[in-house]
Amino acid sequence: MSRHSTDAGVNGRSTQLRRSDRFLAGLEDFKSVTFVSHVHPDPDALGSMVGLAHLVETCQGKPTRLTRDGQICRAENRAMVDLLGIDLIPTEKIRWRPTDAVVMVDSQPKTGRHSFNGEVDLYAVIDHHQTPGDLDGVPFLDIRRSLGATCSLVTRYLMEQEISIPDRVATSLYYGIETELAGFPREASSLDDTALHHLFPLIDKDLLAKIRNAPLPEAFFEALLQALQCSFTYDRLLISWINDLPNPELAAQVVDFMIRYEDIDWAVCAGIYDEQLILSMRTTWPQAHAGEMLRQIVSKMGGKAGGHDRRAGGYIRLASPSTNSIEQVQAELRRRLLKALHIDECRGKRLVPRREMLQNMV
Numbered sequence: 396m397s398r399h400s401t402d403a404g405v406n407g408r409s410t411q412l413r414r415s416d417r418f419l420a421g422l423e424d425f426k427s428v429t430f431v432s433h434v435h436p437d438p439d440a441l442g443s444m445v446g447l448a449h450l451v452e453t454c455q456g457k458p459t460r461l462t463r464d465g466q467i468c469r470a471e472n473r474a475m476v477d478l479l480g481i482d483l484i485p486t487e488k489i490r491w492r493p494t495d496a497v498v499m500v501d502s503q504p505k506t507g508r509h510s511f512n513g514e515v516d517l518y519a520v521i522d523h524h525q526t527p528g529d530l531d532g533v534p535f536l537d538i539r540r541s542l543g544a545t546c547s548l549v550t551r552y553l554m555e556q557e558i559s560i561p562d563r564v565a566t567s568l569y570y571g572i573e574t575e576l577a578g579f580p581r582e583a584s585s586l587d588d589t590a591l592h593h594l595f596p597l598i599d600k601d602l603l604a605k606i607r608n609a610p611l612p613e614a615f616f617e618a619l620l621q622a623l624q625c626s627f628t629y630d631r632l633l634i635s636w637i638n639d640l641p642n643p644e645l646a647a648q649v650v651d652f653m654i655r656y657e658d659i660d661w662a663v664c665a666g667i668y669d670e671q672l673i674l675s676m677r678t679t680w681p682q683a684h685a686g687e688m689l690r691q692i693v694s695k696m697g698g699k700a701g702g703h704d705r706r707a708g709g710y711i712r713l714a715s716p717s718t719n720s721i722e723q724v725q726a727e728l729r730r731r732l733l734k735a736l737h738i739d740e741c742r743g744k745r746l747v748p749r750r751e752m753l754q755n756m757v
């Protein structure tokens with residue numbers, strides 16, 4: 396028996412039950428299972444729901460529901476849902492039933508990362524985020540902060556139960572892990588690698604390629620152009636401002652690109668969408684606790700944030716849509732970012748000088 400199969404039980408007693416056994420045993424009394432996650436579910440959230448639904452349906456034959464909190468805007472994520480046929484019910488259309496077990500994946504309660512707000516009690520929280528949630532009274536918890544992806548943990552459950560994984564499920568889980576780990580920055584554990592290794596022979600490579608290279612809408616290029624026109628460096632920090640963010644998920648896509656600039660270690664993209672300043676942060680530093688740093692910065696500004704060591708996201712609610720008020724919020728955010736990163740107050744240097752922008756216009 397592997398060391399993963401032994402958990403510290405109640406009162407420190409050791410039990411021989413594996414986590415997937417305990418997860419399934421606790422579901423015995425329920426008739427069905429509904430999965431919830433964070434707003435704008437990403438591939439890790441989607442893959443985790445798909446994988447756990449497969450586990451529950453295969454092992455217990457219970458019906459499951461997968462939910463969508465808010466819109467899915469990112470082109471790759473939309474392609475994932477469409478091409479893999481993931482059936483999602485908007486959270487606002489769900490009717491909660493007491494016989495239904497509610498399982499939250501890739502997120503924790505009351506972190507401000509979802510609109511699900513304790514309408515019903517949760518049976519389980521399965522996650523890997525650093526951001527602490529309100530976990531009081533949740534019977535089943537599996538939160539492993541060292542993991543790159545929640546999908547790795549779900550893959551582990553499927554491996555423990557030795558059930559076959561159809562290509563659609565495998566591809567969902569694989570893409571969920573890949574997007575959390577691949578490229579840069581990467582935070583992986585050996586469990587992530589084991590999961591990827593197990594899933595790779597099972598995935599539909601053709602569909603995966605279509606998802607990775609999903610067609611990008613015009614809005615993507617508009618957001619990128621705005622960011623390039625309005626990016627400033629302060630020592631090793633780059634801040635990109637987008638005054639009219641076409642959709643909230645574009646901040647993350649833009650910052651993923653900007654962090655690759657060779658002269659910086661930190662990148663923040665802040666874009667205005669629906670009376671909020673949407674924030675996305677990346678750093679090349681290992682163990683930087685970016686999620687916790689951004690959470691502290693924005694909590695003093697009436698915002699919410701969270702994330703991982705090298706990636707973080709959040710928002711600040713804007714009190715007024717006036718330019719003046721927005722500029723004040725931006726100035727305060729900039730000041731707090733510089734302070735948190737121990738960078739002296741200085742004038743930002745444009746990434747692309749104004750003169751060059753104009754010169755290349757046709």
Ligand SMILES: [Mn+2]
Nearest residue numbers: 439501544545
């Ligand atoms: Mn995740």
